Amino acid sequence: MNRTLTCFTLLCLVLGGGLFASAPARGLDNGVARTPPMGWNSWNKFACKDVNETVVRAQADAMVSSGMKTAGYEFIVIDDCWQVGRDAAGNILADPQKYPSGIKALADYVHGKGLKFGIYTDAGTKTCAGRPGSMGHEYQDARQYANWGVDYLKEDWCNTLPGQSSEASYTLMRDALAATGRPIVFNICEWGSTKPWLWAGPVGNMWRATGDIQDCWDCKKKWGGNGVLQIIDLMDPIYSYAGPGHWNDADMLEVGNGGMTTAEYRAHFSMWALFAAPLIAGNDMAHMTPEIGGILLNKDVIAIDQDPMGIQGHRVHKDGGLEVWSKQLADGGRAVVLLNRGDKSAMIAADWRDIGYPATLPANVHDLWAHKDLARQTGSFSADVPANAAVMVRITP
Numbered sequence: 302m303n304r305t306l307t308c309f310t311l312l313c314l315v316l317g318g319g320l321f322a323s324a325p326a327r328g329l330d331n332g333v334a335r336t337p338p339m340g341w342n343s344w345n346k347f348a349c350k351d352v353n354e355t356v357v358r359a360q361a362d363a364m365v366s367s368g369m370k371t372a373g374y375e376f377i378v379i380d381d382c383w384q385v386g387r388d389a390a391g392n393i394l395a396d397p398q399k400y401p402s403g404i405k406a407l408a409d410y411v412h413g414k415g416l417k418f419g420i421y422t423d424a425g426t427k428t429c430a431g432r433p434g435s436m437g438h439e440y441q442d443a444r445q446y447a448n449w450g451v452d453y454l455k456e457d458w459c460n461t462l463p464g465q466s467s468e469a470s471y472t473l474m475r476d477a478l479a480a481t482g483r484p485i486v487f488n489i490c491e492w493g494s495t496k497p498w499l500w501a502g503p504v505g506n507m508w509r510a511t512g513d514i515q516d517c518w519d520c521k522k523k524w525g526g527n528g529v530l531q532i533i534d535l536m537d538p539i540y541s542y543a544g545p546g547h548w549n550d551a552d553m554l555e556v557g558n559g560g561m562t563t564a565e566y567r568a569h570f571s572m573w574a575l576f577a578a579p580l581i582a583g584n585d586m587a588h589m590t591p592e593i594g595g596i597l598l599n600k601d602v603i604a605i606d607q608d609p610m611g612i613q614g615h616r617v618h619k620d621g622g623l624e625v626w627s628k629q630l631a632d633g634g635r636a637v638v639l640l641n642r643g644d645k646s647a648m649i650a651a652d653w654r655d656i657g658y659p660a661t662l663p664a665n666v667h668d669l670w671a672h673k674d675l676a677r678q679t680g681s682f683s684a685d686v687p688a689n690a691a692v693m694v695r696i697t698p
């Protein structure tokens with residue numbers, strides 16, 4: 302009897318251990334990014350050539366004066382090109398022409414505004430712009446970043462070695478960051494090339510799901526690459542992998558950079574919020590028109606992105622270019638986007654059964670762009686949606 306019990310216990314332990322070992326890993330538990338990170342990054346607007354400490358300071362000033370900080374944006378992130386080499390001891394060196402005061406002074410300035418500071422590196426030998434990467438210097442660089450006061454690190458994937466493992470490389474940097482003892486948001490940027498949603502949950506706080514965003518609605522039609530429509534199609538099938546501390550990254554926002562109409566930018570922002578994607582502005586916040594400010598500062602849409610349950614929304618209905626997208630919210634409500642990808646305006650209806658409600662359930666509907674309550678609805682909600690545009694509502698039973 303005893304032997305049988307012991308054998309049974311052992312078998313359970315073995316099987317149980319096996320089960321636990323292969324259970325899907327939970328998100329990275331480094332205490333940060335419990336809701337999708339919000340901030341600004343230099344790349345989409347200033348790229349390599351036009352970014353320097355004066356620009357970055359002005360963006361930090363503007364994040365505060367424009368109301369972006371109050372709306373929830375907090376990270377000021379310098380992308381590629383701040384670094385020029387290493388000293389004899391291997392320490393990474395900032396460009397003395399572009400950052401004459403040094404990175405520590407810039408981080409202090411950003412912190413002085415009540416904001417957080419982010420920086421960029423690469424898992425290969427060189428960054429995408431050919432600056433020194435972190436390969437072989439992971440612990441040294443992580444220590445340096447922590448000493449400077451870095452709160453957010455984006456690590457790119459250019460100039461890696463043939464066969465280099467993305468999972469091992471990013472795990473190395475995760476551990477190097479953890480060893481500093483400083484809470485640092487870790488942004489994995491390998492463009493979705495090795496399906497990071499399958500392995501990066503316990504490694505990074507966010508991972509790029511796609512190649513670089515371009516400032517166009519439908520880039521396939523324009524010059525190729527990933528526009529808003531291409532990215533939303535890539536984000537849809539991976540929605541179940543996102544959650545608090547570990548997010549699918551749809552790339553930085555193009556809102557305000559000039560390549561889309563105001564309605565397209567509104568739809569772009571609506572979809573990123575529905576995805577619970579990081580909201581990293583990529584425009585010049587110091588020179589924002591009121592229309593663009595009205596998009597980036599829309600508190601109701603931001604609240605959808607930042608919903609504490611952290612569920613990524615997905616497509617629930619499609620009829621040609623007319624689509625319904627839904628995101629479950631912590632209060633039992635739904636954020637719904639009616640998206641018209643077509644070239645003429647059309648009525649789109651969200652059926653309650655598609656968003657997980659019984660058809661008989663009455664619900665309040667709040668239009669998040671018109672900023673008004675619509676009539677109470679039962680069974681479905683429909684609206685006329687212009688071409689290349691979205692209507693976004695919050696539905697509360």
Ligand code: GLA
Pocket residue numbers: 344380381428429430457490492512513
């Ligand atoms: C890659 C990244 C971009 C940007 C550039 C910088 O293309 O995906 O987001 O960081 O590198 O060189």
